[in-house]
Amino acid sequence: MPRLSLRRVVTGVTFLIVVSLGVSLLSGDDSQGAQVYAAKRSHPRARAMDMMRDREQGHAIQKRKAPKQPEPPAVDRKLNAVVPKRADEEKQKSGDQIPNIVHFFWLTDQDFGFHHLLSVLSAHKMLGAEQIMFHAAAKPKGRWWKEAEAIPTLRLVPWGSDVPEKVSRQMEVRARLEALMQHGGMYLGTDTIALRPFDELRRLDCVMGRTGDGLSDQVLLASQDASFLKTWYKTLLQGKFKEAIEVAAKQPDLLHVEDTRLTRPRWTDWWDLSNLYREGETVDFSDSYAIQLAYDQYNLGHTPDSILTLDSTFGRIARTVYHGAQELKKSEKKVAEPNTNAVVPNIVHYLWFGERDFQLHNLISMMSARQQLKAPIRFHTDEEPGGRYWAEAKLIDELTVVERAAPNATLGETAEDAILQILREDGGIYLDADVIVIKPFENLMKYDVTMGRSPRGLSFITIIAKKKAYFVQKLQKMKRTRSDDYEELALDAAVDRPDLVHVEENTLSRPRLSDWKDPSLLFVENNSGWSDNFAIKLFYDLYAQDHNQYDIVNLRTTFGQIARSVYYGSPRLITDGSQPRLYPREDYVVPNVVHYVWFTCHDFRFHHLLSVLSAHRYIKPDHIYIHSDCAPSGHNWDVAKEKIGEILKVVPAEQPEEIFGNPIHNIPHRSDITRMDVLLKQGGIYLDWDVFALKSFDPLRRYDYVMGNEIAGLNNGVILSKPNAEFLRIWYDNYHHFDDGKWNFHSVMEPWRLASEHPNLIHMELTGLSRPDWTDWWDMKRMWNEDVLEDWSEAYAIHFIYSYHNEEHNPEDIKRMRGTFGELARWVYYGQKEAIED
Numbered sequence: 001m002p003r004l005s006l007r008r009v010v011t012g013v014t015f016l017i018v019v020s021l022g023v024s025l026l027s028g029d030d031s032q033g034a035q036v037y038a039a040k041r042s043h044p045r046a047r048a049m050d051m052m053r054d055r056e057q058g059h060a061i062q063k064r065k066a067p068k069q070p071e072p073p074a075v076d077r078k079l080n081a082v083v084p085k086r087a088d089e090e091k092q093k094s095g096d097q098i099p100n101i102v103h104f105f106w107l108t109d110q111d112f113g114f115h116h117l118l119s120v121l122s123a124h125k126m127l128g129a130e131q132i133m134f135h136a137a138a139k140p141k142g143r144w145w146k147e148a149e150a151i152p153t154l155r156l157v158p159w160g161s162d163v164p165e166k167v168s169r170q171m172e173v174r175a176r177l178e179a180l181m182q183h184g185g186m187y188l189g190t191d192t193i194a195l196r197p198f199d200e201l202r203r204l205d206c207v208m209g210r211t212g213d214g215l216s217d218q219v220l221l222a223s224q225d226a227s228f229l230k231t232w233y234k235t236l237l238q239g240k241f242k243e244a245i246e247v248a249a250k251q252p253d254l255l256h257v258e259d260t261r262l263t264r265p266r267w268t269d270w271w272d273l274s275n276l277y278r279e280g281e282t283v284d285f286s287d288s289y290a291i292q293l294a295y296d297q298y299n300l301g302h303t304p305d306s307i308l309t310l311d312s313t314f315g316r317i318a319r320t321v322y323h324g325a326q327e328l329k330k331s332e333k334k335v336a337e338p339n340t341n342a343v344v345p346n347i348v349h350y351l352w353f354g355e356r357d358f359q360l361h362n363l364i365s366m367m368s369a370r371q372q373l374k375a376p377i378r379f380h381t382d383e384e385p386g387g388r389y390w391a392e393a394k395l396i397d398e399l400t401v402v403e404r405a406a407p408n409a410t411l412g413e414t415a416e417d418a419i420l421q422i423l424r425e426d427g428g429i430y431l432d433a434d435v436i437v438i439k440p441f442e443n444l445m446k447y448d449v450t451m452g453r454s455p456r457g458l459s460f461i462t463i464i465a466k467k468k469a470y471f472v473q474k475l476q477k478m479k480r481t482r483s484d485d486y487e488e489l490a491l492d493a494a495v496d497r498p499d500l501v502h503v504e505e506n507t508l509s510r511p512r513l514s515d516w517k518d519p520s521l522l523f524v525e526n527n528s529g530w531s532d533n534f535a536i537k538l539f540y541d542l543y544a545q546d547h548n549q550y551d552i553v554n555l556r557t558t559f560g561q562i563a564r565s566v567y568y569g570s571p572r573l574i575t576d577g578s579q580p581r582l583y584p585r586e587d588y589v590v591p592n593v594v595h596y597v598w599f600t601c602h603d604f605r606f607h608h609l610l611s612v613l614s615a616h617r618y619i620k621p622d623h624i625y626i627h628s629d630c631a632p633s634g635h636n637w638d639v640a641k642e643k644i645g646e647i648l649k650v651v652p653a654e655q656p657e658e659i660f661g662n663p664i665h666n667i668p669h670r671s672d673i674t675r676m677d678v679l680l681k682q683g684g685i686y687l688d689w690d691v692f693a694l695k696s697f698d699p700l701r702r703y704d705y706v707m708g709n710e711i712a713g714l715n716n717g718v719i720l721s722k723p724n725a726e727f728l729r730i731w732y733d734n735y736h737h738f739d740d741g742k743w744n745f746h747s748v749m750e751p752w753r754l755a756s757e758h759p760n761l762i763h764m765e766l767t768g769l770s771r772p773d774w775t776d777w778w779d780m781k782r783m784w785n786e787d788v789l790e791d792w793s794e795a796y797a798i799h800f801i802y803s804y805h806n807e808e809h810n811p812e813d814i815k816r817m818r819g820t821f822g823e824l825a826r827w828v829y830y831g832q833k834e835a836i837e838d
């Protein structure tokens with residue numbers, strides 16, 4: 001089945017980032033830069049550098065604008081922005097103006113595309129630039145350049161006489177800075193479209209736009225003597241190239257950072273990005289000065305004619321820039337229209353390859369299709385499934401089993417190929433075997449083809465198509481020449497021919513896999529708001545395990561409600577499944593004792609110190625016990641003992657080598673057992689070494705037993721338990737079947753399964769104990785991003801998987817460390833989040 005595995009999602013996101021970062025981060029090696037530069041001292045750019053030096057000296061003599069001491073960055077929680085402290089009004093009054101000159105750079109050998117023309121035209125028409133300086137290493141090629149050349153204010157400025165074959169990033173930046181220091185003005189990337197005059201921004205000294213990880217490379221506004229340029233340029237002269245964000249971090253008052261008005265769509269946001277090109281979509285950019293096209297990612301090959309009929313935000317903007325009017329040519333409107341006569345035959349198709357059991361959720365999928373769609377069901381398979389639920393499925397009158405050979409991987413065939421082929425031949429509704437149909441598809445059956453979205457493109461989870469639909473054929477044809485993922489192909493095809501496919505924005509593609517929380521909501525809470533969907537996908541293998549018709553009767557999850565609705569005809573709880581007991585305030589059943597496990601002799605590192613200090617400072621335990629076969633030592637350990645004193649104790653412990661006769665070789669697994677042993681005997685709060693406690697755990701100590709949710713598991717990095725808690729005993733007994741080879745099965749997945757069987761014995765903390773989620777790449781990455789401040793105010797603790805970062809820090813460097821980790825490290829070590837100046 002074309003199931004979207006987590007790995008594929010992660011790869012998809014990574015792909016986007018790599019593509020986008022390609023522009024800004026792939027910096028070349030500029031070791032020869034200095035020599036090349038020295039050899040070119042007679043060049044105008046060298047003169048610009050000298051001019052800059054002169055000006056700088058001039059400043060020193062005239063004492064105009066003495067360089068200010070930089071102030072520490074003020075941090076805006078919401079946008080994580082480094083905001084300049086100096087009031088912008090002050091700058092505005094000074095009357096300094098950034099000249100209305102636009103600089104473009106063209107340093108590589110590529111065709112000048114239609115979107116480049118749009119960019120240059122926007123500088124002319126929307127900004128009313130007095131001059132457009134097009135700095136080019138070589139004259140651009142292609143038919144659109146001819147049109148650009150006709151712009152009266154455009155001047156082609158040759159860049160360098162002996163341009164090196166490879167222009168490094170440092171050289172590009174240097175070229176930009178030099179042009180701006182010489183003339184002042186506005187540098188624009190050729191992917192940028194200006195939407196309205198930059199007048200307010202031009203009253204400032206220096207302006208850049210923010211993008212995902214830093215400052216965007218696409219826009220830089222500066223007056224000729226902007227101190228920011230000089231500071232940045234100085235790093236080049238000193239041979240220490242720095243990115244703008246690094247310079248800005250040190251001297252935030254020199255630069256005004258526009259958070260979104262120069263840099264939307266946000267390339268870190270797939271929806272924002274692709275909505276620009278989505279037919280029928282109107283993205284409101286009225287607030288923006290300029291937008292970034294990310295055109296190369298979409299590579300749409302537009303022309304002045306093709307944009308006339310584009311019913312997308314890009315279409316409107318392109319028409320305004322090129323044709324001077326944004327109206328759509330109505331007559332040729334290209335968007336899929338519903339047919340008055342239903343065109344899709346009412347047949348449901350499932351595909352099922354390979355030998356495996358048919359599970360309860362597969363049966364529920366099929367029952368939901370039968371109930372809502374009232375359609376015959378064709379089950380295409382190379383081998384009938386087994387299991388009791390298949391026997392039950394066979395009782396469904398509408399079901400026919402159709403024999404079909406599995407896709408031959410040796411020949412490169414995939415399940416998607418089979419889906420398209422079946423839809424082409426028969427038409428109908430394809431469903432993944434864990435899709436639940438929520439309501440009838442009538443309105444969707446009127447389009448030739450309907451698909452939902454996926455993080456990478458269009459989703460293959462559910463496809464509705466008429467027989468021989470042209471879109472299906474087009475996809476099959478594209479696949480022959482392109483090796484892209486089908487989902488991406490489908491998006492390309494849809495952007496190319498939006499009249500052929502109806503894209504359902506949300507109602508066929510929930511849960512949203514790009515949203516870390518959305519899929520797990522089906523399985524962790526009683527969450528409504530799913531009823532608007534035509535169908536939902538369970539991602540069952542990722543998020544759930546082996547439910548049966550008995551346990552769903554008191555399952556307090558959305559999945560439980562859905563399963564009961566379909567299987568028993570009612571969502572209500574069938575037994576009074578009970579909640580975990582919450583003891584009265586002040587009645588703490590979990591002892592206020594913290595336990596760590598420390599096996600083998602190794603360094604006590606700074607983050608270990610932070611962890612115990614966090615427990616001491618915020619949990620305020622009576623004791624902190626370190627169960628160990630080799631006590632920690634070293635400087636950080638001495639600091640821990642000194643700061644915590646008597647409360648901190650090392651308790652000798654042997655590594656368990658077996659459990660119920662099953663050998664344990666892995667040290668992490670041994671630690672799993674020890675923590676369970678200790679908690680069974682003494683109760684208390686167990687912490688992993690890469691957990692920071694951030695506030696009191698008292699509210700949680702009123703439950704018998706607590707663990708934190710992760711996607712499809714319970715995280716055993718933090719456990720609260722009263723002595724001999726029933727849940728812990730059941731879990732421990734489960735180790736009778738222990739298998740050392742499964743790395744997180746017993747420690748993470750099993751408690752998750754047991755929790756669904758014994759909901760009354762455990763309190764599951766949704767996000768308060770286990771974020772960032774290690775299965776979620778984004779979530780992990782943000783933790784270490786210096787420009788992002790996560791809001792952790794709700795969290796009891798964070799569990800940050802230190803190996804992801806693994807650098808050694810110390811009390812000094814965390815004083816000013818930016819980003820979430822820096823904030824939290826200070827919160828633990830110094831009791832304050834704000835940066836500390838000596």
Ligand SMILES: *[C@@H]1O[C@H](CO)[C@@H](O)[C@H](O)[C@H]1NC(C)=O
Binds near residue numbers: 409
């Ligand atoms: C897949 O195709 C190859 C090449 O034609 C063939 O040798 C092989 O037997 C096929 N495999 C299956 C499972 O049919």
Ligand SMILES: *[C@@H]1O[C@H](CO)[C@@H](O)[C@H](O)[C@H]1NC(C)=O
Binds near residue numbers: 526571572573
């Ligand atoms: C969960 O669902 C049940 C049954 O529909 C309902 O009675 C209960 O109030 C819901 N609980 C929450 C927290 O929404």
